[in-house]
Amino acid sequence: MKILFYGAGVLGSLYAARLQEAGQDVPILARGRRLADLKEHGVVLREATGTGKRTATRVGVVERLAQEDAYDLVVVIVRKNQLPSVLPALAGNGHTPDVLFMLNNAAGPRQIVDALGKERVLLGFPVAAGWREGHEVRHLVLPGWLQRMQKTPLGELDGRTSPRLGRIMGAFRVAGIPVEASPNMDAWLKTHASVVVPLELAVQAAGADVRRLSRTRDALVLLARAMRENLMVLRALGAPVTPGSLRMLAWLPEPLLASLLGRFFDTEFTEMGLGTHADDPLDELAQLAGELGDLSRAAGVPTPAADRLRGHLDPAAPPIPDGSARIPMDQHAAVVAALGAAVGALVVLRRSRSR
Template identity: 30%
Template sequence: MKICVYGAGAIGAYLGAQLALAGADVSFVARGPHLAAMQANGVRLQIDGVERVVKVRCSADPRELGTQDYVIVALKAHSVPGVMGAMQPLLGSDTAIVTAVNGIPYWYFYKHGGEFAGTTLDSVDPGGKQWNVLGPERAIGCVVYPATEIVEPGVIRHVYGKKFPIGEPSGERTERVQRLHEIFIAADLDAPIRDNIRDEIWLKLWGNLCFNPISALTHATLDVITSDPATRAVSRTMMMEAKAIGDRFGVHFRVDVEKRIDGAGAVGAHKTSMLQDLEAGRPMEIDPLLSVVQEMGRLVGQATPTIDTVLALIKMRERIAQQTPVRFAPLERKTRVTEVSQAA
């Protein structure tokens, strides 16, 4: 089984290294010092204080890697449109694309059913380019719950979690999703096959759409956001606006809003990925987490006044950050934090 991880950062390299240890033929697309270190020394994977060196073929050029059975996209969602052309040499007639990205994916309304089946979302897929170039029929959904960090180039430390729920847009238990499940299990990863992966996507998005922008606007960590009465109230209001939209599209939220907020607070004094990106001067994942919820609300005529307000503020924050040199203290660790839910 040939698997390419496109975007072998903290999560991608952890996932790919585990799959390689399980016997899959894994390759990485990466860049910069991290790529150079993995090419020279392999991936140094640290789990529970034990380090293993995993040799994986790594390249900045997908043309060197050949056609794959699965391409796991582990990039930030806003980076995907810029690599669609480069990804083409990896794609054969039967290649599946596993979208291990935050937020609503480009294929969301593929085989969705109802009046919105086949709809593309401009906030995450402008002009339907991913839909048309990558193809929704290739997609397998994947939700990322673990947290990992790049300690230094080529060195990945696993922090917690190993859950990667997966599922077909149609909800079917196809041969390709079963094979993916089996190799994940062999790699000591928890990969339940969901008959409605969209529910899992929304469960994670439900918290990310409020905690991430609030943290970037206030510089507060998750424990503070969820325990302060004012920011907890804003989070709850945003989440209930989003739930009203999800309900219209048939989403089932298997935990209530208070339990979801408490689950995020239990993570402790962690900076969200959006706050980390702001402090590092990187683009923030705004559209896949907020703009898309606003857009989906417009599709069904559901108002989102609090989401609209926070979205306007975080977009202004990003514009100002792009115009102003970064003045924050550098992060001590390059940590990929994944906000937890009370997922069963």
């Protein structure tokens, strides 16, 4: 397959290099300094964890997508706020039937469909993490079994498993990229943003310091509440939480969820992934937080904790004091869970006595 990668950043580079190494023809569209770096060095990847392996892959590099250029597939991997800048060239190109958008998006596919028409569009999400250091892309590598679970979701707008989706998934698999067909990619993306945006905002609220977030209970409580609020918005809009396992964020007792989140942030792996992102420009985060705000207004569901975290996008906003634990925890769910467990134990006890 001839696959153009539109966007030569962290994840465009990572996916493109893997597909090229597996024998596909994968030119990358780049601009500015990145264009010059790719021409000089190829795609240089270095593992930030694991063995620290470094690879350099030669790829074709193009500067624009012309009207008459023909590819079997274009994969768009840019930041969400950059999407409007790539749509005109894609709309003007009449020789590429299939365009796969792999980026964060809480607002739904309307903007893309309006520009390209719904027949050409597929959605996906790049499940990986990394950052740029000069001309190198450093990426996080999970331990083996977790890597196999880390599947890249891809889907048609209507959720069908079409022949072209099968072909694209096949090409990804041959490149060693685990994939899964998603029957509702829009719900997947909305759920992902509902969780990840508060997570990144909480890092900002803790002064862009992941370890500090891990020990600042108030930021963790706001994070737990913001994620819950966002999932309530999705529910009100009729968008199923996808994957369903994330529904547990809605029912786990707040003290337990805050404590689990604290542990999650207190690891070198999380610090590397989210800490580095915290240095990145906040333009996409602001865009996505705005999109979630629009969803909450459309659903008529207030999101006070999410709004409070969003305030930390303002560079003038003071971070939540290190270690602060003043917000009272919502013990309601914990009490209900404890009562439920006690009633259950009593029932079991009475039954066993009556035998």
